[in-house]
Amino acid sequence: MKALHFLAACAATMLAGTASVALSADAQPRMDFAPLQSDESVAKGRKMISPGQRAADTIAIQNLMSRHEHMHAAGRNIEEVDNYWVKADGKFAATATFGSPAWVMYGLDVIRNAYGMKSGSDAKEALAKLAAIDPSVKNVPENYGAGAEWVMHTSTTPVIEIAGDGKTAQGAWYSPGTGILPVFEDGKIHLQAMFFWEKYGGDFVKEDGVWKIWHLQMAYDFVPGLPESMLDQLNEQLGELALGHALKPVGGEAGERADFAFPPGFRKPLYSYPAYTPQRASVIWPNLPRSYYTFADTYTNCNCEQELPAF
Numbered sequence: 001m002k003a004l005h006f007l008a009a010c011a012a013t014m015l016a017g018t019a020s021v022a023l024s025a026d027a028q029p030r031m032d033f034a035p036l037q038s039d040e041s042v043a044k045g046r047k048m049i050s051p052g053q054r055a056a057d058t059i060a061i062q063n064l065m066s067r068h069e070h071m072h073a074a075g076r077n078i079e080e081v082d083n084y085w086v087k088a089d090g091k092f093a094a095t096a097t098f099g100s101p102a103w104v105m106y107g108l109d110v111i112r113n114a115y116g117m118k119s120g121s122d123a124k125e126a127l128a129k130l131a132a133i134d135p136s137v138k139n140v141p142e143n144y145g146a147g148a149e150w151v152m153h154t155s156t157t158p159v160i161e162i163a164g165d166g167k168t169a170q171g172a173w174y175s176p177g178t179g180i181l182p183v184f185e186d187g188k189i190h191l192q193a194m195f196f197w198e199k200y201g202g203d204f205v206k207e208d209g210v211w212k213i214w215h216l217q218m219a220y221d222f223v224p225g226l227p228e229s230m231l232d233q234l235n236e237q238l239g240e241l242a243l244g245h246a247l248k249p250v251g252g253e254a255g256e257r258a259d260f261a262f263p264p265g266f267r268k269p270l271y272s273y274p275a276y277t278p279q280r281a282s283v284i285w286p287n288l289p290r291s292y293y294t295f296a297d298t299y300t301n302c303n304c305e306q307e308l309p310a311f
Contacts (some may be wrong), residue, residue: 201286
């Protein structure tokens with residue numbers, strides 16, 4: 001779960017000379033459960049990367065997703081985008097996406113502003129609020145992150161496929177985690193928290209020999225608020241800074257299914273994964289990666305209409 005705030009951002013410009021990719025089959029969960037394929041059936045006579053290279057690339061993709069999780073937990077979203085997503089001046093920047101069941105940030109500029117810059121400005125604002133009421137905390141760059149939300153995911157149960165040509169990769173993860181939100185009210189602080197069960201699907205490209213994030217999408221199953229009692233110790237540690245009474249519980253995906261006008265550069269996803277209810281049919285989404293040779297042979301985790309650059 002990303003507790004994202006929306007920012008008017010520059011709309012992405014589509015790359016010239018791109019090849020259109022049909023997405024009709026990708027707009028719904030794939031529930032046909034195709035069997036695994038041998039290298040020979042995937043290659044169809046074409047040269048495949050070696051098993052050793054595939055193993056090294058698989059570990060690199062898992063590490064890349066773990067870097068995403070660690071950077072987000074530290075509130076370093078802008079540093080994540082600048083270092084681990086596709087290059088801003090590269091051919092994949094205009095088609096980079098970050099999505100949820102309600103929206104898709106389209107283009108690296110949009111992701112950098114809405115996910116990166118806005119997160120940083122929110123953290124700086126939170127530090128200023130904390131420093132204004134707590135003389136032990138100074139409003140200086142060294143204290144960045146103090147007073148801000150803390151959100152930590154894990155990247156579990158990975159399913160990772162490296163393309164036979166070695167140029168792209170795809171992955172799906174379950175990503176349970178927790179988030180703690182300091183709420184400032186009347187010069188006091190109250191901590192609230194939620195627990196979330198969500199999933200990631202991702203597409204990755206190798207730029208200059210290094211794997212980078214190209215498309216990420218999230219899907220939420222269950223996002224309950226945690227009981228106030230689980231935060232009693234932390235709230236008590238605030239002493240005189242503690243608000244002293246409970247607030248309305250948080251939860252429910254932080255409003256990410258709320259009805260709002262899309263900022264510039266945001267798009268509506270083709271498929272909106274439904275959160276768990278007893279009435280929901282069994283569904284796997286994002287789609288689990290399958291063996292493939294080149295990106296034209298597979299689906300995309302954009303979950304949106306898109307034209308892709310030639311590889």
